[in-house]
Amino acid sequence: MGDYLPKKLAELLLAMLAVSFIVFCALEVNVSDVAVKVLGQFSAPDQREAWLRENGYFDPFLVRYGRWLFAFVSGDWGQSTYFRDSVFHLIWPRLGATGILAGLTLLVMVPLSLLLGILAGIREGSPLDRGISIFSVLTTSIPDYASAVFLSAIFVFWLGWLPGASTMTGGFTWGEIVLPVMVLATYSTGYLARMTRASMVDVMSAPYIRTALMKGASPSRIILRHALRNALIAPVTVIMLQIPWLLSGVIVVEVFFAYKGFGTLLYEASLNSDIYLIEACAMVGVAVVVVTQLLSDLLYTWLNPRISFSSPKAAS
Template identity: 70%
Template sequence: MLSVLHFLSRKIAIAIATMIAVSFLIFIALEVNVEDVAVKVLGQYSTAEQRTAWLFANGYDDPFLIRYLRWLADFACGNWGMSTYFRAPVIEMILPRLAASAMLAGGALLVIIVFGLGLGVLAGMRSGSVLDRVISVVSVITTSIPDFASAVFLSAIFVFWLGWLPGASTMISGFSLKEMILPVSVLGLYSMGYLARVTRASMVDVMSTHYIRTARLKGASMTRIVLHHALRNALITPVTVIMLQLPWLLSGVIVVEVFYAYKGFGTLLYDAALNQDIYLIEACAMISVLVVVVSQILSDLIYGWLNPRISLGGH
């Protein structure tokens, strides 16, 4: 228990240091030139007097470090400013959009885990068989196709050719499972194939170990061998890969959400960048960093649980 607490304290300290370092870079990139900030907030047709008055009223005449520390404190307290494009509090815009993207990423993660792990375990159990070769070929094909190409390909088949699914996922009339199918499939395809390949390689290694051979010699069934002996050790690498997919899903949803007009975190970040919405970009960037560091901590915790021989306190 003490080792876990020590591990968590170290990881949280590293996460906080990482977020502070990244936040400083974000602030430098977006707010080092105060004149640009004034133009982005007030518009390019604002006068020099208006910009000067706005900068003074909002504390931009203070030293850079003071402004950064004030911005960081405001962000930690949930004061993320007003969107210069949408004219609404940033935090009120981000939270519902983040929930929408979490739902989309959760569906994709379910597809990735169920099919990626399942196909990988089946291929690893029967290494060299026809099933193994078929799964390997399918996995290579899916991982070779980028998101935008998968979106075009699936839309061409299921929207324009067969007419089974809608081409947009706007959710205008409320939640629609039918509108979720295509974006979830596009997000899941790439990582599903990659996870299947990683799981297959891990499963093959475990199935060739001495304790698995001993279990076979004792007459244990393949199902018992896999479920009680091989699976836990074989899942160490795949679970780490799954946790590393969380940051990728957050960035991957940008392409998919924009393509399918899905109102989530990705389209919000896209609109913010397109319209130079400085405070919205800053908040979205910080949320992205937070997702990355939290997923890393969870990944290490799950890795330590699956492999007790590794001391969390020793990381």
């Protein structure tokens, strides 16, 4: 990969630095608001001034930003004003809970959507292709909150098969995780299936596929050994983008089912103006985006070795 990896890491770190500056500006540029959010709206003005002076909020803005950034990198993420606990200790259990939800969703969504997309792509224009396309459009066009209501009406109120809440108060329960996974997988499967179908149709019309067919190669051999690997390049991008979305974009689903995950934590922090918790959640979300972007590029080279990340000068 040449010098691509160090350059990519540097670009991603710069992006994280820029986002951290924006987050800090948005939440801490007005020190008076910070004091009110931390001490409460009924605190006295002299209490706020004393707290601001004690915590260095009268220092220059860039000095405060540098101190906050150093503390964050060191693992000192501050104290939650709503939960009255360390932000660092609050985030990891919630992040793990959302990781379980996201992992199960990907485990259902990825194989199903790839299978549907491949079947539709190799039979372009057939009734199967049209049926899968209609299913994909319908599932993609329905918002997650609407599908949550619809699925709850069927499996909770009508059939009575599943619980309506996923609080996990008694520990992990498979019955409580089914509905959140169904909602998230239904919303994402159609889009990924459409991407896979379009990529498969494009690859199946390539000259090297036609050449293999004329040489008498079996369709299964062509699909598995030649077409599939190249057709997966575009869907890989969508799959990698789903990971950050599943981390922070599941707020509606987690709140709807009372699931105590990262999305619910971010919602509660925003609802209660918990600035230190919001800052930490935002930075964790950015870190996940950076890691998935790097993994996406590495998967590109594995799926298609012809893709080179080295500079033109090095390649020549």
